[in-house]
Amino acid sequence: MTKPDLNIDFAGVQFINPFIIAASPPTDSREMIARAFEAGWAGVVIKTVSPVGNYSPLVFPMMAGWQPGANLTALHNIDLLSDKLADEWMEDVAWLKRRFPQQRVIVSIVGESESDWRQLVQQSEQAGADMIEASISCPQGSMVEGESDVDGWMISQDARLTEKVTRWSVEAAQHIPVYVKITSGVTDIRQIARAVERGGASGICMIDSVEGIMGLDLATFSPLPSVRGYGSHSGMTGRAIKPIGLRCVADVVGTVKIPIAGVGGIYTWRDALEYLLLGASALQVCTGVMHKGFGLIDQLLNGMGRWMAENGYERPSQLVGLAQPRIKGVEELSPRDRVLSRIDLDACIHCGLCYVACRDGAHMAIRFGEERIPLVDEERCVGCGFCASVCPVPACIHMELVDA
Amino acid sequence: MRTTRSISHSEAIAESRRCLGCYDAPCRQACPAKVNIPEFITRIREDAIQGAGELLYEACPLAATCGLACPTTTLCEGACVLQGIGQPPVRIGSLQTFAAMQYRGNDDEVGSGNGCRVAVVGAGPSSLGCAVALRRQGHTVDVYERGGDLGGLVGRVIPAHRLPQEAVDFDLERLQRLGITFYFQQNIGNAEAESLLADYDAVFLGVGLSGVNELDMPGSGLAGVISAMDFLAQARRHYRGEAEKPETGRRVAVIGGGNVALDAAVMAKHLGAERVMVLYRRGIDEMPGWRSEYSEAASLGVEFRWLSVIDEFLQAGGRVRGVTVRGMRYSAGKGDGRRGVEADPDAPLYELPLDQVIPALGQSLDEGIADCFGIERAANGTLMTGEGGWRTSKPGLFAAGECVNGGSTIVACLAEGMAAGRLIHEWLFSRDEVR
Ligand SMILES: Cc1cc2nc3c(=O)[nH]c(=O)nc-3n(C[C@H](O)[C@H](O)[C@H](O)COP(=O)(O)OP(=O)(O)OC[C@H]3O[C@@H](n4cnc5c(N)ncnc54)[C@H](O)[C@@H]3O)c2cc1C
Ligand SMILES: Cc1cc2nc3c(=O)[nH]c(=O)nc-3n(C[C@H](O)[C@H](O)[C@H](O)COP(=O)(O)O)c2cc1C
Ligand code: SF4
Numbered sequence: 001m002t003k004p005d006l007n008i009d010f011a012g013v014q015f016i017n018p019f020i021i022a023a024s025p026p027t028d029s030r031e032m033i034a035r036a037f038e039a040g041w042a043g044v045v046i047k048t049v050s051p052v053g054n055y056s057p058l059v060f061p062m063m064a065g066w067q068p069g070a071n072l073t074a075l076h077n078i079d080l081l082s083d084k085l086a087d088e089w090m091e092d093v094a095w096l097k098r099r100f101p102q103q104r105v106i107v108s109i110v111g112e113s114e115s116d117w118r119q120l121v122q123q124s125e126q127a128g129a130d131m132i133e134a135s136i137s138c139p140q141g142s143m144v145e146g147e148s149d150v151d152g153w154m155i156s157q158d159a160r161l162t163e164k165v166t167r168w169s170v171e172a173a174q175h176i177p178v179y180v181k182i183t184s185g186v187t188d189i190r191q192i193a194r195a196v197e198r199g200g201a202s203g204i205c206m207i208d209s210v211e212g213i214m215g216l217d218l219a220t221f222s223p224l225p226s227v228r229g230y231g232s233h234s235g236m237t238g239r240a241i242k243p244i245g246l247r248c249v250a251d252v253v254g255t256v257k258i259p260i261a262g263v264g265g266i267y268t269w270r271d272a273l274e275y276l277l278l279g280a281s282a283l284q285v286c287t288g289v290m291h292k293g294f295g296l297i298d299q300l301l302n303g304m305g306r307w308m309a310e311n312g313y314e315r316p317s318q319l320v321g322l323a324q325p326r327i328k329g330v331e332e333l334s335p336r337d338r339v340l341s342r343i344d345l346d347a348c349i350h351c352g353l354c355y356v357a358c359r360d361g362a363h364m365a366i367r368f369g370e371e372r373i374p375l376v377d378e379e380r381c382v383g384c385g386f387c388a389s390v391c392p393v394p395a396c397i398h399m400e401l402v403d404a
Numbered sequence: 405m406r407t408t409r410s411i412s413h414s415e416a417i418a419e420s421r422r423c424l425g426c427y428d429a430p431c432r433q434a435c436p437a438k439v440n441i442p443e444f445i446t447r448i449r450e451d452a453i454q455g456a457g458e459l460l461y462e463a464c465p466l467a468a469t470c471g472l473a474c475p476t477t478t479l480c481e482g483a484c485v486l487q488g489i490g491q492p493p494v495r496i497g498s499l500q501t502f503a504a505m506q507y508r509g510n511d512d513e514v515g516s517g518n519g520c521r522v523a524v525v526g527a528g529p530s531s532l533g534c535a536v537a538l539r540r541q542g543h544t545v546d547v548y549e550r551g552g553d554l555g556g557l558v559g560r561v562i563p564a565h566r567l568p569q570e571a572v573d574f575d576l577e578r579l580q581r582l583g584i585t586f587y588f589q590q591n592i593g594n595a596e597a598e599s600l601l602a603d604y605d606a607v608f609l610g611v612g613l614s615g616v617n618e619l620d621m622p623g624s625g626l627a628g629v630i631s632a633m634d635f636l637a638q639a640r641r642h643y644r645g646e647a648e649k650p651e652t653g654r655r656v657a658v659i660g661g662g663n664v665a666l667d668a669a670v671m672a673k674h675l676g677a678e679r680v681m682v683l684y685r686r687g688i689d690e691m692p693g694w695r696s697e698y699s700e701a702a703s704l705g706v707e708f709r710w711l712s713v714i715d716e717f718l719q720a721g722g723r724v725r726g727v728t729v730r731g732m733r734y735s736a737g738k739g740d741g742r743r744g745v746e747a748d749p750d751a752p753l754y755e756l757p758l759d760q761v762i763p764a765l766g767q768s769l770d771e772g773i774a775d776c777f778g779i780e781r782a783a784n785g786t787l788m789t790g791e792g793g794w795r796t797s798k799p800g801l802f803a804a805g806e807c808v809n810g811g812s813t814i815v816a817c818l819a820e821g822m823a824a825g826r827l828i829h830e831w832l833f834s835r836d837e838v839r
Contacts, residue, residue, distance in 0.1 A: 351427065353427060392489075393488075
């Protein structure tokens with residue numbers, strides 16, 4: 001088994017591996033970025049900058065965890081842009097490029113006017129940035145001066161505006177690629193992806209955080225995170241949004257020709273492989289890194305490298321999109337197969353969770369008597385798979401294809 | 405006071421997340437009081453601690469006590485299915501006391517009085533369970549207790565390092581707000597028994613086992629020989645600041661293999677004995693004491709001499725100075741499923757120098773009580789109850805707890821008492837129907 005080479009190409013730029021830290025607090029400080037590079041990350045997207053800084057002051061607390069702890073389901077934030085101005089950042093970009101010539105520095109930008117967008121691109125390029133990420137997907141909203149009659153409150157919810165802003169940025173760049181980060185919060189993400197492509201961008205990054213309300217503080221009725229008794233829509237990130245990110249990537253891949261950077265809920269090498277297989281050619285990680293630290297890269301590289309070696313792949317690019325032919329409409333899936341639940345009674349701990357689930361949530365197909373042994377009634381079991389979804393014992397219940 | 409079962413708020417929340425919430429949960433099945441364990445743990449986890457307390461006290465009026473004192477490894481925790489995937493069981497006992505002691509809820513809902521009056525003899529767990537069940541139905545309940553406090557053996561002999569007084573008091577104070585009338589220093593003898601039967605619609609006996617089995621051999625009356633029950637009772641009073649520290653020897657032998665023997669041995673260690681040896685006539689596998697208690701005693705340095713009995717007391721000036729020990733061996737049993745033991749002629753007798761001997765040979769029914777009430781006793785000496793349980797041979801007279809089961813646990817006696825209380829209610833009801 002030869003060790004796979006994890007190099008990738010994203011929009012013409014070479015990366016030593018597919019893992020890039022997304023625009024977020026870990027990339028909001030030169031010192032933290034330096035540590036990320038030392039840990040082995042291939043690139044960073046500097047926390048989104050603008051010429052004028054935040055349109056309103058940051059508020060605290062700005063984050064809250066949904067089901068907090070080691071298995072944190074999702075993080076919700078009401079963060080805005082980097083509190084440092086674009087001008088201040090440019091020195092750091094130059095410094096990072098000198099210190100870490102192997103690694104890639106991408107600047108995430110947002111402006112309020114055409115001149116903002118153009119100026120930010122030029123400034124970043126002069127400072128030595130490798131790429132530009134135009135961030136038009138912040139759930140706290142971003143708009144363009146003088147524009148009315150737009151859909152939504154993020155630029156990437158409006159196809160016309162998306163194309164326009166993309167074009168400004170692309171035109172302003174001399175040599176470096178510009179790609180655009182978009183939101184999942186639209187009716188048809190393919191429309192937005194096409195607008196990005198029409199605007200001339202070299203790639204697409206998705207998804208940004210998913211707009212939501214995490215929950216309420218029942219003492220004040222304030223959304224969480226609560227700032228003196230009031231809250232706001234917040235951006236959901238982390239594990240819970242992976243399925244949304246995967247779906248968006250899968251939808252956009254066949255629609256446009258430009259490459260995709262996949263982001264949303266990557267914590268493990270398996271998550272990473274899933275994004276690649278569905279069509280992403282670069283990967284970004286935010287909450288996983290915030291939660292587990294820059295050392296997360298070790299597990300990502302090790303797991304991906306091993307899996308590729310074991311399965312005979314030499315480069316991540318070979319994986320990109322391999323899962324696409326496997327995605328069909330539900331109506332195209334084979335309806336004739338007979339599937340049955342198989343419960344490994346040696347592994348079973350007799351908790352009865354499958355019994356309740358099937359009794360009240362599926363087809364009343366599991367019997368569970370005094371002896372607490374779950375027995376599948378093959379006449380009733382339709383093989384829906386719900387029992388396996390609630391079993392607390394790994395690999396205890398699986399669905400088996402049986403001869404019809 | 406902290407015990408090995410104390411748990412902090414953050415530990416409790418983390419622990420509550422481990423519960424799988426099993427269907428028809430095995431832990432609940434294993435609980436004599438049928439506490440709805442997955443539900444109370446859910447309430448801890450979901451920040452509804454008062455709801456957890458409400459559920460606990462409904463099923464188990466000594467919830468704080470039981471969480472600390474129950475043999476959980478053989479009851480609820482022993483049944484936890486997490487052990488099937490190599491994980492320790494959820495710390496149910498710890499969570500129970502954690503939730504119970506935060507309960508600020510109002511006293512139990514008391515049904516409207518229906519005129520019936522019930523006398524309860526004894527104020528131990530079985531009696532308290534019975535009294536609560538009857539009060540919930542609105543009956544008038546008068547409790548007659550020989551001693552000066554509530555709880556029977558609970559607050560009297562169980563070592564404070566396992567069961568601190570705060571937990572016991574928490575439960576007992578709640579019980580005192582239920583409108584039950586308690587009469588203390590009331591020893592129910594012949595005359596009293598007669599008037600109770602005459603004055604009340606029903607009488608319940610929860611008198612426990614107050615007879616202490618004695619070592620029936622010369623020398624058992626020597627200075628330096630004290631029964632485990634007396635020793636533990638004095639220790640408990642000492643920890644409550646009500647008595648001197650019990651006299652404790654340097655070299656102590658405890659005689660017996662039950663939990664009382666183990667408690668006495670551990671207590672002697674706590675009180676400063678240098679060497680504590682437990683002499684038990686059978687082997688480790690037949691020891692009735694709980695494994696968890698045995699492990700704790702062994703870890704504190706208590707030594708165990710299996711298949712050993714006292715042959716003779718050695719004395720000096722009326723004080724015990726040692727014993728001679730005889731080795732035993734197994735023999736064919738008496739057909740009760742248990743092997744027999746007999747003196748092993750090959751094992752040499754040896755002398756064991758000691759300055760204190762603590763027999764812990766079990767408790768038995770106070771002989772008088774059956775006669776006072778004119779009821780029958782079972783072959784094993786306990787009160788006999790008949791069909792449906794809890795009914796004695798005399799109509800209107802009920803019994804439960806250790807005086808019937810011959811020795812068990814707080815939670816079992818409490819649950820039996822509650823069941824008896826419900827039965828008494830039904831009996832009163834049907835009796836009135838007939839009238
Ligand atoms: C040393 C020791 C440690 C123990 N440790 C534990 C433990 O950790 N966990 C556990 O679950 N269980 C433990 N037990 C067992 C537990 O204490 C008993 O199972 C329980 O107390 C029995 O309850 P009861 O109501 O049947 O009787 P008791 O608790 O014995 O109560 C009977 C009451 O009746 C009163 N009484 C008796 N005769 C009369 C009369 N004629 N008139 C008026 N009143 C009378 C007595 O004074 C007493 O208060 C322990 C027991 C001992 C001895
Ligand atoms: C606290 C916080 C701040 C963020 N700030 C930005 C930002 O300034 N610009 C941006 O484009 N995305 C921002 N994001 C979104 C992330 O870059 C990323 O798209 C999102 O977190 C999904 O990836 P994840 O599931 O790996 O976290 C932020 C996310 C978090 C949690
Ligand atoms: S597969 Fe569905 S129907 Fe079959 S046992 Fe499982 S839950 Fe029930």
